[in-house]
Amino acid sequence: MAETRDLLLEMFNAAVRAADPMLCVPPCLPEPAKNGRTIVIGAGKASAVMAQATEAHWVAQYPNRDLEGVVVTRYGYAVPCSKIKIVEASHPVPDENGMAAAQEILEAVSGLTENDLVICLISGGGSALLTVPAGNMTLADKQAVNKALLASGATIDEMNCIRKHLSKIKGGRLAAACAPARVISILISDVPGDDPQVIASGPTVPDESTFAEALRLVRHYDMELPASAMAILEAGAEETPKPGDPIFENTEIRMAAAPRLSLNAAAEVARKAGVTPLILGDSLEGESREVGTVLAGIAQSVQSHGTPVAAPAVLLSGGETTVTLRGKGRGGPNAECVLGMALALDGQTGISALCCDTDGIDGSEDNAGAMIDPGTLDRARDKGVDAATYLRNNDAYGFFQAIDGLIVTGPTKTNVNDFRAILIEPSKG
Numbered sequence: 001m002a003e004t005r006d007l008l009l010e011m012f013n014a015a016v017r018a019a020d021p022m023l024c025v026p027p028c029l030p031e032p033a034k035n036g037r038t039i040v041i042g043a044g045k046a047s048a049v050m051a052q053a054t055e056a057h058w059v060a061q062y063p064n065r066d067l068e069g070v071v072v073t074r075y076g077y078a079v080p081c082s083k084i085k086i087v088e089a090s091h092p093v094p095d096e097n098g099m100a101a102a103q104e105i106l107e108a109v110s111g112l113t114e115n116d117l118v119i120c121l122i123s124g125g126g127s128a129l130l131t132v133p134a135g136n137m138t139l140a141d142k143q144a145v146n147k148a149l150l151a152s153g154a155t156i157d158e159m160n161c162i163r164k165h166l167s168k169i170k171g172g173r174l175a176a177a178c179a180p181a182r183v184i185s186i187l188i189s190d191v192p193g194d195d196p197q198v199i200a201s202g203p204t205v206p207d208e209s210t211f212a213e214a215l216r217l218v219r220h221y222d223m224e225l226p227a228s229a230m231a232i233l234e235a236g237a238e239e240t241p242k243p244g245d246p247i248f249e250n251t252e253i254r255m256a257a258a259p260r261l262s263l264n265a266a267a268e269v270a271r272k273a274g275v276t277p278l279i280l281g282d283s284l285e286g287e288s289r290e291v292g293t294v295l296a297g298i299a300q301s302v303q304s305h306g307t308p309v310a311a312p313a314v315l316l317s318g319g320e321t322t323v324t325l326r327g328k329g330r331g332g333p334n335a336e337c338v339l340g341m342a343l344a345l346d347g348q349t350g351i352s353a354l355c356c357d358t359d360g361i362d363g364s365e366d367n368a369g370a371m372i373d374p375g376t377l378d379r380a381r382d383k384g385v386d387a388a389t390y391l392r393n394n395d396a397y398g399f400f401q402a403i404d405g406l407i408v409t410g411p412t413k414t415n416v417n418d419f420r421a422i423l424i425e426p427s428k429g
Contacts, residue, residue, distance in 0.1 A: 124190025126200025329395020332363025
């Protein structure tokens, strides 16, 4: 069992290393502005290390060219920089630091000319960290909106559609603030499909969504938003900038890292260990516990019938599942996914799994995710812990804490979304 655990962790670590900003950001960096300023801005869980990588590259390649700027990252994710200011703020619910940092970013890019260059470093988590509420919304209103979104069960692109239309900086509005300067956005994707409009709510790219769509989603998920937020959505004024808007004529997107690349890195680890990898996809979405149940069914098919791949094999997948809060427990989508998987497998021999967030934080807890093996439910019963009860209460964290099944890595300072690996041994029957 120790060998199984080690292999699962090795695959996860390989997935995280593939998205290391120190390695993947420098190849995406442009040359300095010839006759103007070069300003670095950004937001997200990986933005501080992206800034550090940018600064190190700049000092080495362009020692006589100045660099300045500010980025905002999650508490605990800051790294040392001398030219670029690093601000820490709250995620997933925004706070005063995030609001002040977003205003500072807007000030940093105000009054630029076509001779200036803006390097925008964006990664997952930027939506909560870039906080400039629209209309008459207060920070408390914005916090209430985020809490409602996180509890709704909506997908990440649906949540970001609403966020864009309640913000003065998301949905292309940051690009508008930078114009007419040249804007190079370097992205580390954490979303299914790697759509730049969705990553951190697309602050520097055109937005195809509308106020009408945002309002429909609020009503569909029966969200209770503050009156100030509802007034903005219902009025539908000052729509986000759309494709074809002149403000985007001097902008460019460069993708530094994405979930598929990390899954490929994990697959290579499996091959070297003599295990056949099958990547199911990098865009799996849905209710966390239900995704866990479906993945358990595929794993059982592999072991029993050799389809869609013969064991020994590992099923790899990425994407972002969601949790609709029904109980009052603790636990993020990865822990809930693997708990649902454990219940569906019911102790089946030869199948173990790991589900973790590549940023090292599952939801808002201190774990990256959790791991299961054929003895998981037996260990829980020995401790008087009922898995089904914990799942009903959305308390996957509490369940795995009780049986020492949590995976705790600390902040990885990158983020290419969820990582799931199910290791399947041949049937002994």
